[in-house]
Amino acid sequence: MTTGDGEMKREEGGVIMAKADGGGSGVAFADQAGAVRPGEELDLNRLEAYLTGSLDGARGPLVIEQFPSGYSNLTYLLRLGGRELVLRRPPFGANIQSAHDMGREYRVLSGLARVYPKTPRPLLYCDDPSVIGAPFYVMERVQGVILRAQPPAGLALTPDLMRGLSEHFIDNLAAIHAVDLHAAGLADLGRPAGYVARQIGGWSKRYRNAQTDDLPTIEAAMTWLAQHQPPESGAALIHNDYKIDNVVLAADDLTQVIAVLDWEMCTVGDPLMDLGTTLGYWIEPGDPPALQGMFGLTTLPGNLDRRQLVDRYVTTSNRTVADPLFYYLYGLFKIAVIIQQLYLRYRQGRTQDARYAGLLAVVQGCGDLITRALEAGRISRL
Numbered sequence: 001m002t003t004g005d006g007e008m009k010r011e012e013g014g015v016i017m018a019k020a021d022g023g024g025s026g027v028a029f030a031d032q033a034g035a036v037r038p039g040e041e042l043d044l045n046r047l048e049a050y051l052t053g054s055l056d057g058a059r060g061p062l063v064i065e066q067f068p069s070g071y072s073n074l075t076y077l078l079r080l081g082g083r084e085l086v087l088r089r090p091p092f093g094a095n096i097q098s099a100h101d102m103g104r105e106y107r108v109l110s111g112l113a114r115v116y117p118k119t120p121r122p123l124l125y126c127d128d129p130s131v132i133g134a135p136f137y138v139m140e141r142v143q144g145v146i147l148r149a150q151p152p153a154g155l156a157l158t159p160d161l162m163r164g165l166s167e168h169f170i171d172n173l174a175a176i177h178a179v180d181l182h183a184a185g186l187a188d189l190g191r192p193a194g195y196v197a198r199q200i201g202g203w204s205k206r207y208r209n210a211q212t213d214d215l216p217t218i219e220a221a222m223t224w225l226a227q228h229q230p231p232e233s234g235a236a237l238i239h240n241d242y243k244i245d246n247v248v249l250a251a252d253d254l255t256q257v258i259a260v261l262d263w264e265m266c267t268v269g270d271p272l273m274d275l276g277t278t279l280g281y282w283i284e285p286g287d288p289p290a291l292q293g294m295f296g297l298t299t300l301p302g303n304l305d306r307r308q309l310v311d312r313y314v315t316t317s318n319r320t321v322a323d324p325l326f327y328y329l330y331g332l333f334k335i336a337v338i339i340q341q342l343y344l345r346y347r348q349g350r351t352q353d354a355r356y357a358g359l360l361a362v363v364q365g366c367g368d369l370i371t372r373a374l375e376a377g378r379i380s381r382l
Helices: 046-055 102-115 159-177 194-211 214-229 273-282 289-299 306-317 325-347 355-378
Strands: 010-012 015-019 062-066 075-082 082-088 120-124 136-140 236-238 246-248 253-260 267-269
Touching: 010 075, 046 062, 046 075, 046 120, 082 102, 102 136, 102 214, 159 236, 159 246, 159 253, 159 273, 159 306, 194 214, 194 273, 194 325, 214 273, 214 355, 236 273, 267 306, 273 306, 273 325, 325 355
Parallel strands: none
Antiparallel strands: 010 015, 062 075, 075 082, 082 136, 120 136, 236 267, 246 253
16 A cells, blocks of 8 residues: 555554655564464464454454464464454463463453553453463554564664664653553552562572573572562552563654553562563673574664663653662563573473574573673673
8 A cells, every 4th residue: 555645555464664764764574474383373263253253343254364473472463354453362382371361461451451552452352262272362453663683674773763762662661650550440460569579489489490401690690689689669560571572663753652562461569670671671782692682672773771771760750779780680580581481391392483492592691691790780781
C-alpha cells in the first residue's frame, strides 16, 4: 500500500515498514512473522471455530504464522479474515507454571488498559485446553517497530536517535512504576513485603533446579547477593522483563515507545529490583561477546551507559538509588537463571529450537560480567 504522499509502505511481522526520514533510512522489523516452527503448530480448525464463535464479527479463513524471536511464551500472528491478531500461549514442554500463567497475564493487560495507554488491548482469554492444547489469550496487534540485538541492514540508528531512544525508554520504566495500582485493579497482584529476600532466594533455588554445569562465577554471585541485600525501597507495579526488544516504537519516530509487551512476569514489588533487571539487559561495548550477540543493540554509539541510565531514572522517577551495584548484579544473576532454565530445556530434549544450543555461553557471560563489576565496584564501563 502507499501513504498519502505516495511513499511505499508495507507491513511485516507486526510493524509498518516505511521511510523514517527524508534521508532514506528504512524503518524495519527484525522479527518478521513466518512459518510456524516444527512441533509448535496450533490446531487451525479448532482455533478458527473458537475465534469466530467468540469474537464479535470475526470471520474466517484463519491463517497462522509465528514470530520467531523470544524464548518464553510463544507468540503467533493470526490473520482472521480481514483482521490481524496476536495469540500468546505457553511454550511446549515448559514446566515452570508460574512463569506461563496465561490467565494472570490477561488480567494484567486488562487492568493496565484502564490506566496505562501503552498496553496492547486484550480481546479474549481461553482456559479450555481442547482448543490448542493449552490456555491462551488473544490481543490486538500493535503496529510499530521492534528493534532486536542485530538491527536490520540499511537502518540508520544514529547516535542522536539512540540517545533519544534510551532516554525515553528509561523514562517509560519510571512511568510504569508510577501506575496507580488501585485504579488498575492490580493492588493485590504481588506481595511487596520481603520482596528482595524472596527474589534472591527464589532465583537461587531456580538456578539449582536448572543447573547443568559447574560455574564458579554464578556460585559467587549467589553468595554475594544473599549477603548484601539492601532495605526495601518501596512497592510499585513492576514489569520484571523490561528491555529494548519488549517495547514497540513509533514507525515515524524510533525514539518514542508506543507499547510495552511481554507482561508475563509483572507483579507488585520493589521498583529498584525492576531497574536492576533492565540494567542487566543493558549491554555496553566492552561486555562479553555472548551478551552482545543476544542483547547488543544498546552498545551502539549514542546510547546512555548503565550509570547514565540510573541517573536518568533517578531524575524522572524522583526515587533514590544510593548504590546501584546490588540491583545490577541481581539483574545479571536473574537473567543468567532465566537463560539457564531455557538451556536445561534444550539439554533435556524438550525443545527443537536450535537457538537454545548456545545459551550456556550467555549464562557464563553473565557470570563473567558479575565478577568484573564486583572487582571494579561499579556498574558501567567494565
